[in-house]
Amino acid sequence: MKKCCMFVLAMVMTLSLCLSGAYAAQKIPATSGSCGETSQWRVDSETKTLYISGTGSATIPSATSIIGSSSSGNNFVQASYINSLFTSDNWYYNNIKKVVVEEGITEIGYGSFYGCSFIEEIQLPSTLRTIQTYAFCGLTALEELTVPEDVEFLSARAFEYCYHLKKVSLPSTLESMSLAFHLCSGLQVVRYAGTRASWEAKHLDYGFDKDEVFTLVCQGEPIPVGDFADVRESDYFAAPVLWAVENDITTGTSKLTFSPDVTCTRAQILTFLWRSVDSPWSFRDINPFTDVDKDDYYRNAAIWAYKQGLVTGSILDGDRPGTRAEVVSYLWKLAGAPETQLYSFSDVPADADCAQAVAWAVQEGITSGTGEGKFSPDATCTRAQIVTFLYRAFGA
Structure with a gap:
């Protein structure tokens, strides 16, 4: 009986150590740092919000590495597991729910938020001009996105695998977005601030897979209700x-x-x-x-x-x-x-x-x-x- 009790006590102590170790691994690390030559990041742990401020280009994390290749043989970039802000074993990766990019930032760098599947909301500034490849790839909790006016380029696969993304608003200034929304199978409504003629002239449909089905609403066109293309705001029903x-x-x-x-x-x-x-x-x-x-x-x-x-x-x-x-x-x-x-x-x-x-x-x-x-x-x-x-x- 005594041996049994000692064994149980040992197991409890071992479990406690494991849990405390896991908790330690998830402790909140530094709450601010640099993410570019002239840009910084800071975290509000209470609201679980990451803020990016400064000027120019910002990349989170600032250190990235090529860790593999896609099925097509092209190298892809993901956060390095050394000195990176978002890795699967730290507090940020599992707890940041919102990202606010403040005025002054003009570019979101390559692979910045790759695979950050817990992020539910992104707020982008009017100064933004470019979102680089894989910048927000794999944000599977993201459901709505507004790309501000004056953004000109969404690089290839910038929002790839955001398959819960339902509503997207795009600016009239957009010039190119080749497969930016690749494998976003949940899309329902895409609103474009330009005309339909402009959309077609710029071939902006290249930003989506051919088999992605959604309602496109361009400037001056009636806005659908409840994501239904056949129900408009002006309808009595x-x-x-x-x-x-x-x-x-x-x-x-x-x-x-x-x-x-x-x-x-x-x-x-x-x-x-x-x-x-x-x-x-x-x-x-x-x-x-x-x-x-x-x-x-x-x-x-x-x-x-x-x-x-x-x-x-x-x-x-x-x-x-x-x-x-x-x-x-x-x-x-x-x-x-x-x-x-x-x-x-x-x-x-x-x-x-x-x-x-x-x-x-x-x-x-x-x-x-x-x-x-x-x-x-x-x-x-x-x-x-x-x-x-x-x-x-x-x-x-």
Whole structure:
């Protein structure tokens, strides 16, 4: 027993020494230094921000070495493991989240932040003119980037392997960026401050892989909403689409499209509505529908809708397009089917099943008529219309 206790104690002491050694290796080193002939760096450990100041070119670290070759046989540069600021075994590499390059710096040097995968934000100065090869290669936590006006050159592979990068803003002054964004597969929107004619004349598309799919927005062109090329800020459904996506009510039909004009089925409408009220469900619920399979994505939404009295019968007919009358009826019933003074539409008789629901929806500002005194109860609804109805009912 005594030997066992001594063994356990020894193991605890050994583990403590290992942990303290690891902690020591991660201790915060110097908080400032030189990164060029006329440039300096300093670190704010509390905000985990690296500041670079001075004039001219800056390279972090100042000492670099060629350590290998790429598949094409070209040498590549990474931080030296001797006297470098960013190596995988020190505090900076794992903890710096933001880089602020201050006014006066004109160039970010070759391989400066190569492989610094923890950096989430980069702030660049208006004095910057050039970003050298591999300068920000492998910043996999970076999601947005703004390259300031007056930058002229993004060298090859400057932002290579930044595969979580989604939004990039580029200046009109840009002259060249050959494969600067190579292997940035997450790109969604690229905004260019120049004209589309200028973009094409300068062949700036060479800055990206041919198979990288993103929305290009040039000067004077409408800005997309929520990264969707088919949703613009001026569209009546712009805010509803953002709300629906942010609240997990629906997603796009692809990486860059929402498909606002695509017709919604009953199954889709009930699913969107179910998600709008936080997707209530119980595993004890029994499926009353003969045409709803256990693996259908809308199964739980359909059962919930049945329990709420939104739909009846044993046939859901989920693939059938939903109508305006059906949608306002769902919402009206979910609100408790309040009695409302009827609204006069020539195509909605007072004794129509949807008359109260239509009047309530108009009164609540969820929808209005379609013109010429009509409501068009049998008209089918698009994705844009459905998320707009739901946004006005639950989100606005």
